[in-house]
Amino acid sequence: MEQSRRITDSFPRRRRRGPGRPPGRLKDKKDKDKDKVQLKVKVRDCPRAPSQPPPDPALMEMLRRFDLSWEYGPCTGITRLQRWERAQELGLSPPGPIRDALLEHRDNPDVTY
Amino acid sequence: MFSEQAAPTAQGLLAPPTAEPPIFPRLAVAGYSDCSQPFQLGERSFSRQYAHIYAVRLATMRPGLEQRARGRWGNDIALRRLSELQEGEKCCVVGTLFKVMQLQPSILQEISEEHNLVPQPPLPKYIQPCDELMLEDELQRIKLEGAIDVQRLVTGTIVAVYGCEQDDGRFLVEDHCFADLPPPLPWSGPSSNRFVLLASGLGLGSVSGEALLSTQLLVDVVTGHLGAEGEQSCAAHITRVILAGNLLSQNTQSRDTINKAKYLTKKTQAASVEAVKMLDEILLQLCTSVPVDVMPGEFDPTNYTLPQQPLHRCMLPLASAYATLRLVTNPYQANLDGVRFLGTSGQNISDIFKYSSMDDYLEILEWTLLAGHISPTAPDTLGCYPFYKSDPFILTECPHVYFCGNAPHFQSKLLQGKEGQRVLLVTVPDFSATQTACLVNLRDLSCQPITFSSFGADSED
Numbered sequence: 001m002e003q004s005r006r007i008t009d010s011f012p013r014r015r016r017r018g019p020g021r022p023p024g025r026l027k028d029k030k031d032k033d034k035d036k037v038q039l040k041v042k043v044r045d046c047p048r049a050p051s052q053p054p055p056d057p058a059l060m061e062m063l064r065r066f067d068l069s070w071e072y073g074p075c076t077g078i079t080r081l082q083r084w085e086r087a088q089e090l091g092l093s094p095p096g097p098i099r100d101a102l103l104e105h106r107d108n109p110d111v112t113y
Numbered sequence: 114m115f116s117e118q119a120a121p122t123a124q125g126l127l128a129p130p131t132a133e134p135p136i137f138p139r140l141a142v143a144g145y146s147d148c149s150q151p152f153q154l155g156e157r158s159f160s161r162q163y164a165h166i167y168a169v170r171l172a173t174m175r176p177g178l179e180q181r182a183r184g185r186w187g188n189d190i191a192l193r194r195l196s197e198l199q200e201g202e203k204c205c206v207v208g209t210l211f212k213v214m215q216l217q218p219s220i221l222q223e224i225s226e227e228h229n230l231v232p233q234p235p236l237p238k239y240i241q242p243c244d245e246l247m248l249e250d251e252l253q254r255i256k257l258e259g260a261i262d263v264q265r266l267v268t269g270t271i272v273a274v275y276g277c278e279q280d281d282g283r284f285l286v287e288d289h290c291f292a293d294l295p296p297p298l299p300w301s302g303p304s305s306n307r308f309v310l311l312a313s314g315l316g317l318g319s320v321s322g323e324a325l326l327s328t329q330l331l332v333d334v335v336t337g338h339l340g341a342e343g344e345q346s347c348a349a350h351i352t353r354v355i356l357a358g359n360l361l362s363q364n365t366q367s368r369d370t371i372n373k374a375k376y377l378t379k380k381t382q383a384a385s386v387e388a389v390k391m392l393d394e395i396l397l398q399l400c401t402s403v404p405v406d407v408m409p410g411e412f413d414p415t416n417y418t419l420p421q422q423p424l425h426r427c428m429l430p431l432a433s434a435y436a437t438l439r440l441v442t443n444p445y446q447a448n449l450d451g452v453r454f455l456g457t458s459g460q461n462i463s464d465i466f467k468y469s470s471m472d473d474y475l476e477i478l479e480w481t482l483l484a485g486h487i488s489p490t491a492p493d494t495l496g497c498y499p500f501y502k503s504d505p506f507i508l509t510e511c512p513h514v515y516f517c518g519n520a521p522h523f524q525s526k527l528l529q530g531k532e533g534q535r536v537l538l539v540t541v542p543d544f545s546a547t548q549t550a551c552l553v554n555l556r557d558l559s560c561q562p563i564t565f566s567s568f569g570a571d572s573e574d
Contacts, residue, residue: 070251070252071251073164073165073168073169073172073251074162074164074165074168076161076162076164077160077161077162077165077499077501078161078165078501082501082502085502086169086501086502086503089502089503090169090172090173091176092172
């Protein structure tokens with residue numbers, strides 16, 4: 001057992017918490033850029049790679065508008081990519097740039113919704 | 114057909130056995146392919162809500178319904194969404210039906226402590242004259258009234274209504290239509306007589322053993338151990354046996370063990386264990402001779418929500434050694450010798466029976482085919498897996514044989530569609546109650562019942 005292990009090694013101190021965050025999160029989120037992303041997020045499986053450039057606010061805005069558009073069906077409980085592909089199969093012609101953006105930022109957990 | 118061929122040779126039973134016993138080889142299966150992949154669930158995630166399945170259902174069936182509406186009411190009718198409705202304008206709206214029923218069992222009412230109500234006992238039918246119909250599309254809902262039979266329809270059906278909006282906010286319906294029969298499949302059935310035996314509701318493990326003799330008679334006839342040479346040669350024409358659900362009886366679902374204390378239930382075995390052993394022995398006898406497809410039913414040890422996954426082969430160690438045993442899902446779809454079979458174990462039909470004024474199982478079966486959906490009441494009143502990508506219960510192709518198990522009695526009908534569809538509708542009766550199974554002739558899509566009662570005057574039809 002290492003001697004000088006501190007609790008903050010496993011649970012880094014987080015200074016800022018958004019209003020919509022659920023309390024008592026156990027998942028380890030190493031150096032998340034909290035100031036960039038203020039959207040309501042859920043507990044995710046894949047942590048973001050530390051060397052990720054922060055996502056573009058215009059991109060997040062476009063993704064949010066994609067979520068809220070009613071033509072493609074409900075947005076909760078499935079990833080944005082799954083919703084995009086479902087809309088594609090149903091012939092609702094979702095905008096292509098959304099898919100490119102989703103695939104480009106595949107390892108960014110904010111892509112999950 | 115059986116009795117015509119069998120009767121002349123009955124005298125053979127009174128003669129001494131011949132030196133060379135005749136052998137009747139069973140007709141080999143010409144073509145079989147299982148088409149029930151949409152009903153097989155891979156990974157199961159229940160973290161989704163059911164809004165997805167309704168949204169997908171509406172989005173998938175909308176184009177077909179719009180086409181039907183144009184064909185019926187003219188090419189130039191206005192197809193509107195509920196948000197675009199204008200008062201007094203005659204238009205057509207496509208949406209999902211929702212029936213507001215007072216007697217519908219609601220979990221919220223049951224656990225509401227303020228009302229102090231005893232939970233409602235299960236009723237045979239939950240319809241009432243004051244039920245109302247609402248039409249919902251992606252964004253809004255509206256109450257329907259007019260030329261639409263509120264009692265007959267159930268929640269979850271996709272329908273196109275033609276009418277206009279009244280000034281009090283209701284939609285006055287002048288006419289409505291469903292998705293109608295799906296496009297036909299090409300017919301490549303066999304040219305000689307080939308039979309498929311449909312049976313359901315074996316009900317093993319029940320308290321009374323009356324049906325056991327009939328079950329044994331059924332197995333003996335199919336495997337050729339019973340009857341004279343005529344009957345044996347007819348039985349050789351049976352190419353497959355499909356057991357459509359409820360292999361175990363309702364008695365095996367003993368709920369007492371859940372409520373009793375542990376020390377009282379320590380040495381007792383679940384009733385289903387003995388019943389599954391019996392099922393294994395029966396299936397062993399069948400599988401040595403004929404391919405068998407086993408579909409799970411309401412009381413069988415598999416998941417509750419539709420689509421029910423196949424029974425696990427570890428429960429049937431003796432029978433699953435044979436490749437002729439196929440454990441399949443409920444609903445089940447397969448191509449047998451070029452004939453497309455589609456069927457369920459009856460939960461969808463009996464659920465519609467409870468929430469609709471339709472009384473006849475065959476009528477309900479036909480109605481689900483015309484509505485284009487196997488079980489519209491899932492997930493509202495019938496448990497269903499939360500699909501999000503596609504609704505596998507939508508009928509995209511018209512089957513040749515459409516059956517449902519565990520019906521109160523045997524009924525069959527050959528339905529002819531406008532585009533050349535020919536569907537044989539069969540309601541397979543509950544074997545433990547009626548001792549009747551069905552023989553479907555694949556050559557001409559005819560169906561005859563076969564009864565195995567012990568003390569009846571005529572034992573075979």
